[in-house]
Amino acid sequence: SATVSGNLITRYGRWKRFLVAGAAMMTIGFGLLATIDAHTDMVVVGVFLFVLGCGMGMTMQNLVLAVQNNVSPDNLGAATSTVTFFRSLGGAAGVSVLGAVLSNHVTDLIAKGLGALGIGAGASGGGSAGLANLNELPAPIAAIVRGAYGDGTARVFLVAAVMAALSFIAIAFIKEVALKTMSSDEERRAQEAAVADVAVPAAVAPSTVGPVADDAIAGETRTGDATRAR
Numbered sequence: 462s463a464t465v466s467g468n469l470i471t472r473y474g475r476w477k478r479f480l481v482a483g484a485a486m487m488t489i490g491f492g493l494l495a496t497i498d499a500h501t502d503m504v505v506v507g508v509f510l511f512v513l514g515c516g517m518g519m520t521m522q523n524l525v526l527a528v529q530n531n532v533s534p535d536n537l538g539a540a541t542s543t544v545t546f547f548r549s550l551g552g553a554a555g556v557s558v559l560g561a562v563l564s565n566h567v568t569d570l571i572a573k574g575l576g577a578l579g580i581g582a583g584a585s586g587g588g589s590a591g592l593a594n595l596n597e598l599p600a601p602i603a604a605i606v607r608g609a610y611g612d613g614t615a616r617v618f619l620v621a622a623v624m625a626a627l628s629f630i631a632i633a634f635i636k637e638v639a640l641k642t643m644s645s646d647e648e649r650r651a652q653e654a655a656v657a658d659v660a661v662p663a664a665v666a667p668s669t670v671g672p673v674a675d676d677a678i679a680g681e682t683r684t685g686d687a688t689r690a691r
Contacts, residue, residue: 462483462514462515462516462517462518462519463518463519463521463522463523464518466479466483466518466519466523467522467523467526470523470526470640471640474639474640474642475637475639475640476523476526476527476530476637476640477527477632477635477637479519479523480519480520480523480524480527480632480635481629481632481633482516482519483515483516483517483518483519483520483523484516484520484625484628484629484632484633485516485629486512486513486515486516486519487513487516487517487520487625487628487629488516488622488625488626488628488629489512489516490509490510490512490513490514490515490516490517491513491618491619491621491622491625492618492619492622493509493512493513494506494509494510494513494615494618494622495615495616495618495619495622496615497509497611497614497615497618498608498611498612498615499607499608499609499610499611499612500611501611516625520628520632524544524632525541525544525545526640527635528540528541528544529541530638530640530641531638534646534648534649555621555624558620559617559620559621562616562617562620563613563614563616563617566613566616567609567610567613570605570608570609570612570613571605571606571609574605574608574609575602575605578601578602578605580602
C-alpha cells in the first residue's frame with residue numbers, strides 16, 4: 462500500500478487523497494478488529510488486518526512526505542526529525558496505554574470466568590495466570606485465559622479505532638500543496654538564479670543611460686559650434 466500510493470503520488474503530484482483514504486481505511490480496520498473475540502475465524506481476522514495494513518501504509522509514510530513538501534529546504538531536517546520524534550513518542554505512549562487497557566480487561570475477564578466456575582481468583586492463582594504459563598494450567602482455566610485474551614484484544618482495537626478517527630479528522634483539515642518537482646539543491650539554485658536575473662538589469666541600466674546622454678550632449682555641442690561658425 463505504501464509503495465503503490467507513493468508511486469501514484471509521484472505520478473500525479475497529489476497526496477491528500479491518499480492520506481484521507483488511508484486514515485479512513487485505518488479507522489475502519491481498527492473498528493472491524495474491535496468486533497473480534499476468542500472464536501473469530503483467523504481468515505476473518507486476516508481480512509480485517511489487511512484493511513488496517515492498507516490504511517496504515519497509505520498514511521504513515523505519506524504524512525512525512527506531506528510535512529517535507531510544506532517546508533523550505535533549510536528546515537527540511539528539523540521538520541523530518543520532529544515528525545520522527547513525535548511518532549516515536551506516540552508509539553511508546555500508545556504501547557503503554559493500550560498494554561494497560563489489555564492487562565486490566567484481561568484480568569477482569571479471567572476473574573469473571575473463574576467466578577463462573579466457582580473458583581476464587583486469589584485462591585487459584587488465576588489473577589496471575591497468563592500466556593506465559595498457559596500450558597501449566599488445568600484445561601478449564603487455560604480455556605478461560607485463552608478466551609480472556611481473545612476477547613480482551615478487541616478492547617485494545619476499539620481504543621485504537623477512536624484514536625484513528627481523531628487522526629482522520631485532523632488529516633481532513635490539512636491543506637494540500639502540490640508535490641514539489643525539484644530537490645532542495647535544485648530549489649536553492651533556482652532561487653539564486655532568480656535573484657541574479659533581477660539584479661542584472663539593475664546593474665546594466667546605468668551603463669545604457671550613460672552613452673545616450675553623452676551622445677546628446679555631444680550633438681548639442683556640435684550644433685552650437687556650427688551656429689557660431691555661421
